[in-house]
Amino acid sequence: MRKILFLLFFFLVFCLGCIKKDTTTFSPTIVVSSFPIYSAIKELAGEDFNIVLLQKPFVNAHFYEPGAKDIEILKNASVFIYTSEYFDVWAKKALNLIKQKNNNISVIDASEFTTLSQEGNSLDPHFWLSPKKYALFSSKVADQLTSNYPQLKTQILKNKEKFLKKLAELDRDFTQLKNCKQKNFFLSHMAFGYLASDYNLTQKAIIRSFEPSSSEVSLKYFFTLIKEAKEQNLKVVYFEIGYPQKISKIFAQETNSTVLYLDTLEYYEPLDLEQKEIYITKMKKNLYNLKKGLDCE
Ligand SMILES: [Zn+2]
Numbered sequence: 056m057r058k059i060l061f062l063l064f065f066f067l068v069f070c071l072g073c074i075k076k077d078t079t080t081f082s083p084t085i086v087v088s089s090f091p092i093y094s095a096i097k098e099l100a101g102e103d104f105n106i107v108l109l110q111k112p113f114v115n116a117h118f119y120e121p122g123a124k125d126i127e128i129l130k131n132a133s134v135f136i137y138t139s140e141y142f143d144v145w146a147k148k149a150l151n152l153i154k155q156k157n158n159n160i161s162v163i164d165a166s167e168f169t170t171l172s173q174e175g176n177s178l179d180p181h182f183w184l185s186p187k188k189y190a191l192f193s194s195k196v197a198d199q200l201t202s203n204y205p206q207l208k209t210q211i212l213k214n215k216e217k218f219l220k221k222l223a224e225l226d227r228d229f230t231q232l233k234n235c236k237q238k239n240f241f242l243s244h245m246a247f248g249y250l251a252s253d254y255n256l257t258q259k260a261i262i263r264s265f266e267p268s269s270s271e272v273s274l275k276y277f278f279t280l281i282k283e284a285k286e287q288n289l290k291v292v293y294f295e296i297g298y299p300q301k302i303s304k305i306f307a308q309e310t311n312s313t314v315l316y317l318d319t320l321e322y323y324e325p326l327d328l329e330q331k332e333i334y335i336t337k338m339k340k341n342l343y344n345l346k347k348g349l350d351c352e
Contacts, residue, residue, distance in 0.1 A: 082103065082104065082105050083103075083104055083105070083133065083134075083204060083207075084104070084105045084106075084107055084131075084132065084133065084134075085100060085104055085105070085106050085107070085132075085133075085134045085135075085136065085200075086107045086109065086128055086129060086132040086134065086135045086136070087106060087107070087108050087109070087135075087136045087137070088109055088110065088116075088135075088136065088137035088138060088143040088146055089108070089109070089110040089116040089119065089137070089138055089142070089143055089321070090108065090110055090116060090320050090321065090322070090323045090327070091116070091138055091183035091320045091321070092136050092137065092138055092165060092183075093106060093108045093110075093328070094183075094320060094333050094334040094337075095183075095189065095192065095193045095196065095218070095334065096136065096196070097328075097333070098193075098214060098217075098218040098332065098334070099193060099196065099197045099200065099211060099214050099215055099218060100200065100211065100214070101210055101211075101214045103207055103210055104207075107128055107132075108328070109121055109125045109128065109129075110323075112323055112324050112325050112327075113297070113322070113324065114322070115267065115297050115298055115321050115322045116138075116142065116143070116321040116322070117142070117266060117267055117268060117321060118268065119143075119145070120145055121145055121149050125149070126149060126152055126153060129149060129150070129153045129157070129160070130153045130156045130157050131157070132157065132160055133159060133160065133161065133203075134160070134161045134163065134200075134203050135150075135160055135161070135162050135163070136162075136163040136165060136196065137162075137163075137164060137165065138165050138166065138180055138182075138183070139164060139165060139166030139171065139178075139180050140164070140166075141166070141171070141177070141178050141179075141180040141265070142180035142181075150162060161203055163196065163199055165182075165192055165196065166178075166180065166182065168191060168192045168195035168196060169182045169188050169191055169192050172248065172249070174245075174248075174265075177264075177265050178265075179245065179248050179249065179265050180265060181245075181246045181247070181248065181249060181265070181319070182249060183320060183334075184246060184247055184249060184250045184319065184320070184338075184341075185249035185250050185252075185253050186222050186225045186226040186229055186250075186253075186338065187226055187249075187253055188249055189222060189334070190219055190222040190223065190226070193215065193218055193219065193222065194215060194219060197211055197212070197214070197215035197218075198215075221332065221335055222335075225335055225338055225339070226253075228339070228342055229250070229253070229254055229338075229342055230254060231342070231346060231351060231352075232254035232255070232256060232342070232345060232346065232349070232351060233254055233255050234351055234352045235256070235345075235346070235349035235350060235351040235352075236349070236350040236351070237287075237348070237349040237350045238255065238256055238257055238349075239256070239257045239258075239259050239287060240256060240257075240258060240259065240291075240293060240345065240348065240349060241259045241260075241261065241280070241284055241289060241291075241292045241293065241306070241310075241312075242258060242259070242260055242261070242292070242293040242294075242295065242303075242317060243260065243261055243262055243267060243293070243294065243295045243298055243300070243302075243303050244260050244261075244262040244264060244265070244266065244267040244295070244298075245258060245260040245262075245263065245264060245265050246258075246260075246265075246267075246295070246317075246319045246321070247317065247319075256345075256349070259280060259283070259284075261277070261280065261302055261303055261306050262302065263276060267295070267298050267321075272302060277302075277306075280306070281306065281309045281310055284306075284310045284312070285310060289310050289312050290312055290313060290348070291312055291313055291314070291315050291347075291348035291349075292306055292307045292310065292312045292313075292314060292315075293314075293315055293316065293317045293344070293348065294307075294314050294315075294316050294317070295316070295317055295318075295319050295321075295322075296316050296317070296318045296319070296322055297319075297321065297322025297323075298319075298321075298322070315344045315347060315348045316344060317341050317344060317345075318337045318338075318340060318341055320334070320337060
């Protein structure tokens with residue numbers, strides 16, 4: 056009897072082993088440079104992918120530098136997507152470092168999916184702040200991902216269709232800005248040029264650069280801007296979330312204007328990574344504050 060029980064036990068254990076579910080499901084990893092890319096790829100790739108964001112929370116992407124761990128991640132990546140060399144200025148150097156170790160990496164420069172406008176010697180990298188340009192980027196990057204991952208094509212195309220629909224709705228909402236009485240908006244750095252041009256507005260940046268780090272704010276320009284703001288009876292100045300506001304504070308005091316916030320998506324907090332439709336949510340907040348500050352109907 057004992058022998059039979061032992062055999063039965065052995066048989067049960069053996070069979071449990073047989074039916075044990077295979078947990079090694081296909082879950083490819085896409086590495087992305089910064090939050091503006093993450094917020095699209097999360098929607099387009101969906102649950103089947105593991106998306107690794109290199110930019111750390113609480114750090115503005117303009118100031119982010121990859122560490123040794125990030126380089127290790129890139130060494131093992133199959134797909135890496137970055138915004139452009141004008142925003143993720145570290146990306147090309149990092150890719151050079153891993154060139155010998157990872158020949159199979161597929162590198163996607165997002166700016167190749169859109170046109171960047173030029174001012175002086177610089178190109179404006181902030182394409183993601185225009186819902187129109189972001190839709191174009193999202194559409195093209197999704198198509199690229201279907202060739203990287205043909206086995207997940209159906210899922211990616213389904214996600215793409217859903218996201219593009221949301222972006223088209225967002226673009227329609229933003230057209231309300233065309234009715235604003237105030238056409239100029241004053242902000243920290245030149246991040247919203249594409250958005251302004253899409254909806255007939257003009258951005259007036261306190262730091263006249265595509266880089267918020269530019270410390271070369273000439274006093275002459277600063278006082279000209281204050282004069283202009285006073286002449287236009289400015290009521291609101293926009294601060295940027297996650298960026299030191301020192302010079303903007305002086306501007307707000309000098310022009311006696313109240314402060315509203317704009318989100319450039321260059322900065323994020325850990326909870327943002329878990330939120331669904333984070334791009335849509337953040338851009339709707341931007342729209343709300345723009346309408347509030349620019350006297351829109
Ligand atoms: Zn910027």
